[in-house]
Amino acid sequence: MRHGIRRLAFCSAFAAGTLALAPTADAVTPTTATISFDCGSYGSGSATLTASQSGTTATIDVSTSAITAPISVGANSVKSTLTLTNNGSGAVTFTGNSNPAIPAGSPVSTGPLKGTVASGDSLVATSLKVVVFGITATCNATSTQSPGPFVF
Structure with missing residues (x-):
């Protein structure tokens, strides 16, 4: 009986220590933000940015009414670059060519756009470049x- 109590105490202490040493999940806050873009002759409007993080890799999904698809756009055919300032200076870019199928007349959604972040990065979107069928729309934050900001 005494051996069982010792083993139970050891296992309980070991489990508690293991839980205390378990790595914490990376987190970005906030996970969702909004911003407005002016895309020149392609339009203007709001955008929703959704961020996530895993280690030093982060992704941002973009959905914006600033650009609408003039014709149906197939999945994975929009090339996008989202530029953000880091702590008020320096630029960080997130790029990708992943998107859902976009019906004609619908807002453009793109992502996940991938980028590299470091602990303490504080990122604010400044511009979005979208290339569809070889046509480039450059959008500036308004x-x-x-x-x-997204804080990693």
């Missing part, structure tokens, strides 16, 4: 990112 509002502040709300509720604030």
Whole structure:
């Protein structure tokens, strides 16, 4: 009986120590932000940015009413670059060519756009470049990112 109690105590202590040493999940806050873009002759409107992080790799999905598809666009055919400032200076880019199929007249969605981040990075979107069928739309931010920067 005494041996069983010792083993139970050891296993309980070991489990508690293991849980305390378990790595924490990477987190970005906020996970969703909005911003407005002006895309020149292609339009203007709001965008929703959704961020996630795994280690030093981060992804951002973009859905924006600033650009609508003039014709149906097939999946994985939109090439996008989202540029963000880091802590008020320096640029970080997120790129990708992944998108769902977009019906004609619908807002453009693109992502995940992938980029590299470091702990403490504070990123605010400044521009979005979207290339569809060889046509490039460059969009510039016209509002502040709300509720604030993505902090990794």
